[in-house]
Amino acid sequence: MKEFEFIEKIKPSYYRNSSVIKGIGDDAAVVSPPNGYELVIASDTMVEDIHFSFEYMQLSDIGFRVLAANLSDLAAMGARPLYYAVNIAVPSTYSDEQLTDLYVGMNELAQKYKLDLIGGDTVSANELVITISVFGKVLPNRKRLRSYAQTNDIVFVTGNLGEAAYGYDLLQSNFLLENYFTNRHKRPIPRIDFVELTDSVIRMSLNDLSDGLASELNEIAEASQATIVIHWDDLPIHSKMTNIEIEQLKKYVLSSGEDFELVGTCSPTEWDLLKEATNNQLPVTPIGKVTAETSTPEVYLTINETKTILCKSGYSHG
Numbered sequence: 001m002k003e004f005e006f007i008e009k010i011k012p013s014y015y016r017n018s019s020v021i022k023g024i025g026d027d028a029a030v031v032s033p034p035n036g037y038e039l040v041i042a043s044d045t046m047v048e049d050i051h052f053s054f055e056y057m058q059l060s061d062i063g064f065r066v067l068a069a070n071l072s073d074l075a076a077m078g079a080r081p082l083y084y085a086v087n088i089a090v091p092s093t094y095s096d097e098q099l100t101d102l103y104v105g106m107n108e109l110a111q112k113y114k115l116d117l118i119g120g121d122t123v124s125a126n127e128l129v130i131t132i133s134v135f136g137k138v139l140p141n142r143k144r145l146r147s148y149a150q151t152n153d154i155v156f157v158t159g160n161l162g163e164a165a166y167g168y169d170l171l172q173s174n175f176l177l178e179n180y181f182t183n184r185h186k187r188p189i190p191r192i193d194f195v196e197l198t199d200s201v202i203r204m205s206l207n208d209l210s211d212g213l214a215s216e217l218n219e220i221a222e223a224s225q226a227t228i229v230i231h232w233d234d235l236p237i238h239s240k241m242t243n244i245e246i247e248q249l250k251k252y253v254l255s256s257g258e259d260f261e262l263v264g265t266c267s268p269t270e271w272d273l274l275k276e277a278t279n280n281q282l283p284v285t286p287i288g289k290v291t292a293e294t295s296t297p298e299v300y301l302t303i304n305e306t307k308t309i310l311c312k313s314g315y316s317h318g
Contacts (some may be wrong), residue, residue, distance in 0.1 A: 006126055010117065012024070012117055017082055018118050020231070023026065023117070023118045024118065035138075038135065038137065039135060040074055040136040041136075044073065044132060045129065046062075046065070046129070047127065047128075052065060055184055056176075059101040059105065060108075062102060062128075063103060063105030063130075064105035064106065064109060064260075066106070066132050069190075069260065070133070072190040073197050074134055074192070076207055077138060078144035078195055078206065079137060079195065080137055080138070080195060081134060083115060084106075084115050087122075087131040087132075088120070088123070089125035091124070091126060091128065116237065122290040144204050144205060144206035144264065145206075145222050146222075147223040150265075151226070151269070151291065152289065152290065154266060154268055154288075154289060155263070155286065155288040156271070157236060157263045158191050158262045159191075159210055159300070161213060161235055162241065162249070162252030163252040164181075164256070167186075167311055170182055181240075185258070188260040191208075191284055197277045201277070202226045204264055205220050206263070207220055207284075208261070210257050212256055215255075215313065218312045222297045225297055226301070227291045227293075228290055228291070228297075228299045229291050229300045230288030232301060234285065234286065254301070254310065263288055
């Protein structure tokens with residue numbers, strides 16, 4: 001791999017955002033954040049055989065997945081994506097064509113959400129490691145922080161729960177399997193559409209479901225100093241997963257991460273506004289309530305009228 005030749009191959013011929021003053025080709029990028037907006041920055045790293053496997057994923061799938069995970073973080077902050085930078089540690093055996101496939105996957109999402117690739121670095125390593133930093137914009141009064149939950153808020157989630165983990169397990173049984181659930185693992189779709197549809201909602205707490213529902217709800221409860229109660233019967237689960245043995249289903253739905261859906265809270269009044277804004281365009285389901293503000297935050301799950309503490313039980317990134 002010849003780095004400078006490769007840079008020329010991935011360098012955009014034009015930039016989608018006029019706020020890019022200088023992109024790829026200098027020591028650093030120069031941007032001018034849009035007037036009146038705050039800049040939101042997120043970064044994520046994925047490592048071969050820990051976060052992805054070549055046994056069932058192509059390089060384009062991997063590029064897509066890593067960028068999707070970063071965009072999900074922006075969505076959870078209420079931010080619209082602007083730019084991204086990519087750092088890759090890659091074995092010396094990789095060809096320029098292979099690395100280009102990685103960027104092809106990223107570019108599918110970049111085109112959809114009008115992101116610009118503005119920089120990065122490529123170095124040699126024994127295994128493939130990808131770090132992406134994304135930059136987005138948010139109006140000051142539209143940030144969606146974990147600390148924004150209040151008593152009597154409706155707790156909601158987008159989409160269905162546990163699908164990516166179920167897809168991952170299906171792939172362990174058959175690396176060649178291609179269906180809805182396996183694609184939910186390989187190519188998750190970040191909920192940027194939710195951000196765009198819910199601008200009219202003033203106060204909302206959000207978290208993305210990267211580490212599992214139990215973990216993300218506890219993060220909201222802790223940040224907001226609140227008690228949250230959710231109900232098993234209200235959790236959205238794909239009809240083709242309901243025949244799974246109950247303990248395994250609970251693991252998928254409550255503890256397994258990387259669905260990259262969103263979980264959040266808003267007031268009952270703004271819930272009506274949110275439902276109207278997302279009507280027929282995005283599935284959003286109420287799953288419980290914020291019941292109190294407290295110095296000892298907890299999350300409870302009710303099943304068959306029995307209420308138990310829902311501890312953090314999701315995936316913890318190493």
